[in-house]
Amino acid sequence: MxxxxxxxxxxxxxxxxxxxxxxxxxxxxxxxxxxxxSLDYLEQIFSKLKKNQIVKSIRGTQGGYILSKKPNEIKLTNIFHAVDEKVKTVQCKKDSKKGCNGKATKCITHNLWDELENHINSFFEKKSLEDLLKSNKEHRY
Amino acid sequence: MxxxxxxxxxxxxxxxxxxxxxxxxxxxxxxxxxxxxSLDYLEQIFSKLKKNQIVKSIRGTQGGYILSKKPNEIKLTNIFHAVDEKVKTVQCKKDSKKGCNGKATKCITHNLWDELENHINSFFEKKSLEDLLKSNKEHRY
DNA sequence: TCTATACTTGACCATTTTAGTCAGGTATGT
DNA sequence: ACATACCTGACTAAAATGGTCAAGTATAGA
Structure with a gap:
């Protein structure tokens, strides 16, 4: 992964x-x-960030982007969600009532992958942009 | 991911x-x-599991595979490592002393991804095959 | 000894995803 | 008017994924 x-x-x-x-x-x-x-690639990314109200754009000379919210209100979850970076541990369709792998029931490891997803997502929900700024103040890059 | x-x-x-x-x-x-x-796909997978001493093979009729170790000695880490399912959060080369993205220093989020890797890996190191067996005894599949 | 079973190995391949590039546009401050 | 910078969509090379296919080798049981 x-x-x-x-x-x-x-x-x-x-x-x-x-x-x-x-x-x-x-x-x-x-x-x-x-x-x-790459600038072109950044534009794609910021287009999505804007659609998800994470940043605002200002056009024209001296324009650019600013944050829509305070750094402590922007979690990694929000960012990843905006750019379609999702945590997927199973292939199974969520909508159908059927199980995984074409079987009638859930696969024997289904609960495990759910646990894993939750484990990872909890990390993303805890971390905010502010946290990252803080941990960066020590060393200059 | x-x-x-x-x-x-x-x-x-x-x-x-x-x-x-x-x-x-x-x-x-x-x-x-x-x-x-798919049987063909399983064969690929078990070839790797065998190389990593997670299973042993017995050829011929009535043959098959058995575990090399006790279920509580086989962690998810071992399994994933065997089949090259690795957790990679950064693209940077580990060998070079250089930083990420062609810069001279580490990228500003480098520590974050290290944290994330550790967070995920700790999950895999805790879980053993025995744990999965136990949590499966309740419901039959 | 013959044969069916089951492991073993390596090559091959279609599809999807990734990580961008390219080519136009539109808005706006100076 | 013009330079800056956002905006949009189409396009694509390369890698990864998720397998299949073919041709073996070893062994137990009849």
């Missing part, structure tokens, strides 16, 4: 943004340069 | 195996039928 770069980039970009948006909006170009992420 | 079916199948198959290997070896054909997993 691996984290996709879309999810990673989204978090990296938002941490970067959060550190600089106190006064002025931050342009994707700046984030792109500082974080080494 | 999602679990691959190779990892899921490995665990499903081993739980199935553990429930039936008290007296005789269990054939992949039986596991295939009970769990609805």
């Amino acid at each position: 691996k984290l996709t770069s879309k999810g990673r980039y989204a978090v990296m970009a938002l941490v970067d943004l959060a550190r600089f948006d106190n006064i002025n909006p931050v342009s994707l170009r700046d984030i792109s340069l500082r974080q080494g992420i | 999602k679990l691959t079916s190779k990892g899921r199948y490995a665990v499903m198959a081993l739980v199935d195996l553990a429930r039936f290997d008290n007296i005789n070896p269990v054939s992949l054909r039986d596991i295939s039928l009970r769990q609805g997993i």
Whole structure:
């Protein structure tokens, strides 16, 4: 199981943004340069972040993005959800009443994967953008 | 982030195996039928499990596989490691002294992903095959 | 000894996902 | 008007996934 770069980039970009948006909006170009992420790719990501009300955009010269909420109100869950980075441990259809793998019942490890999903998601629900900012104040990058 | 079916199948198959290997070896054909997993695919998986000393094979008629160790000595970590289901949250090369994304330093979220990896791995290190057997004794599948 | 069963190995492949790029646009501050 | 920066959608190369297929080898039982 691996984290996709879309999810990673989204978090990296938002941490970067959060550190600089106190006064002025931050342009994707700046984030792109500082974080080494392709500008075109960032635009895709921010389009989703905007749709999910995590950031607001300001167009025109001196434009850019700002956070829609306070850093402590933005959890990793929200970010990942916005960019479709979801935790999936089972292939089974949720809608059908049927079990996994075409069987009539749930597969013998179904509960295990549910536990795992909860375990991972609880991590994402606890961590906010503010937490990440704090743990970054010590070392400069 | 999602679990691959190779990892899921490995665990499903081993739980199935553990429930039936008290007296005789269990054939992949039986596991295939009970769990609805392709026989050819199971063979690939068990080849890896064998290389990692998680199961032993017995050839010929009435042959099959048996566990190499007691169920409480086989952790999910061991199983996942055997079938190359690894938890990867960063793309960065571990060998180089360089940072992530071509930068000179670690990316600003590097510590976060390390934390996440540890969080997930600790789940896998706690769970043994025996735990899964127990939680399955209640309901029959 | 013959044969069915079951493990063993390695090559192959279609589909999906990933990680972007590219090519246009539109809005706005100066 | 023009440079900056957001906005949108189409496109794509490469890798990973989730298998299948073919051709074995070993062994128990008739």
